[in-house]
Amino acid sequence: SFLQKTIITAPLLTKPLLENIFGELEFAFSYGSGAFPQAGYDYKAERPLIDLMIVPRNIAEFHKKNLEVNQLHYSNIAKFLGPKAIRYIQSHTTGVYFNTQITLPNGTLCKYGVVDGDVLRKELRDWNSFFLAGRLHKPINVIIQNEEIEYLNAINRRNALIYGIAASSIEENNRKVSLFKVLEKICGLSYQGDVRCAIHAENPLKVQNIVKGNFKFLKEIYSNILNNLEEKIPFEGDHIFVPSYATIKQFFDKYIPIQRGMEWPRIMKGTLQDRVNYFENRVRNSNMGVSIKGIVSGFFSTKFGVLVPYVRDKFKKGFAKNQKPQIAKNQKPQIHLSPHSTTCLLYTSPSPRDATLSRMPSSA
Numbered sequence: 001s002f003l004q005k006t007i008i009t010a011p012l013l014t015k016p017l018l019e020n021i022f023g024e025l026e027f028a029f030s031y032g033s034g035a036f037p038q039a040g041y042d043y044k045a046e047r048p049l050i051d052l053m054i055v056p057r058n059i060a061e062f063h064k065k066n067l068e069v070n071q072l073h074y075s076n077i078a079k080f081l082g083p084k085a086i087r088y089i090q091s092h093t094t095g096v097y098f099n100t101q102i103t104l105p106n107g108t109l110c111k112y113g114v115v116d117g118d119v120l121r122k123e124l125r126d127w128n129s130f131f132l133a134g135r136l137h138k139p140i141n142v143i144i145q146n147e148e149i150e151y152l153n154a155i156n157r158r159n160a161l162i163y164g165i166a167a168s169s170i171e172e173n174n175r176k177v178s179l180f181k182v183l184e185k186i187c188g189l190s191y192q193g194d195v196r197c198a199i200h201a202e203n204p205l206k207v208q209n210i211v212k213g214n215f216k217f218l219k220e221i222y223s224n225i226l227n228n229l230e231e232k233i234p235f236e237g238d239h240i241f242v243p244s245y246a247t248i249k250q251f252f253d254k255y256i257p258i259q260r261g262m263e264w265p266r267i268m269k270g271t272l273q274d275r276v277n278y279f280e281n282r283v284r285n286s287n288m289g290v291s292i293k294g295i296v297s298g299f300f301s302t303k304f305g306v307l308v309p310y311v312r313d314k315f316k317k318g319f320a321k322n323q324k325p326q327i328a329k330n331q332k333p334q335i336h337l338s339p340h341s342t343t344c345l346l347y348t349s350p351s352p353r354d355a356t357l358s359r360m361p362s363s364a
Helices: 015-022 059-069 076-081 083-092 117-126 133-137 147-172 179-191 206-228 245-255 264-268 272-301 304-319
Strands: 006-009 025-031 050-056 096-103 109-115 141-144 176-178 239-241 343-346
Touching: 015 025, 015 050, 015 059, 015 141, 025 117, 050 059, 059 083, 059 109, 076 083, 076 272, 083 096, 083 272, 096 272, 109 117, 117 133, 117 147, 133 147, 133 179, 147 176, 147 179, 147 206, 147 245, 147 272, 176 179, 179 206, 179 239, 179 272, 245 272, 264 272
Parallel strands: 050 109
Antiparallel strands: 006 343, 025 050, 025 141, 096 109, 176 239
């Protein structure tokens, strides 16, 4: 939505289904290799898990009610300690509580995360973490729409694009940068400093595979943002033409929400590369802390019978080298779409808050 066309599908995961299971939700989306193609994934040999994120309207009461209605979703330790402990773990780790290997009534095998709407909004706006913002840099299937959250995600993606262009132009030492490289920078933001990558618990080709498998969707999202930027950045085909390093430095200062420390006054006097290096150091430090918290939270929330094979599979993928793409460039995994489902593009209209942005039509 807003700065880009939002790709919305009509999968078996629908608003009535989710609210029948979880109660009233203000936002929900699916993402990851189960919702969009990823190179290097053998969809014929392995049934992919659908990654789902839900935002309850009343987060304070959610786990209490969900424990009563969907008790089997939770680990034994979570059930024993109860909803207050679950909320404590959620709020003191990543802000997201996951239940995994859950079979929904319609047969969908999923992992779902529960997040407070205020936590999600703050992260999209301030980039205090990339645990959620990084997921939303990539294509998502919006199941339950929320105009405010999608507006903030449009800004989140715009800011990521500015970072991607700045970092790519420096790395390639060229004012003509590859769109693929820019997309790799964007999709790799949430993996910088992630301890799972350092201990080989993630596929080393993950970012590259995400961009390869989702290139068509990513190109549509971010080329639309380029078209709607107030400050025009030329692009043609699969290349972006950087106006000048001074111009991109101005964009970087204007758009990137940096957590500014004592070194910032010195950085402000420096070059674009100084800014990018400073920002990436901040990102790595943030992601390292958040990924450690995610591991701690995972040991609490994941059922033991699921945890062992999950960790084993993660390390198996992480140590796999030189993986070859398993899907064709335009192939889509036939995973959770109904035989009668359709895909449409939702176009946008100008936003009254900012003429450079767009917003979802009120009738959507």
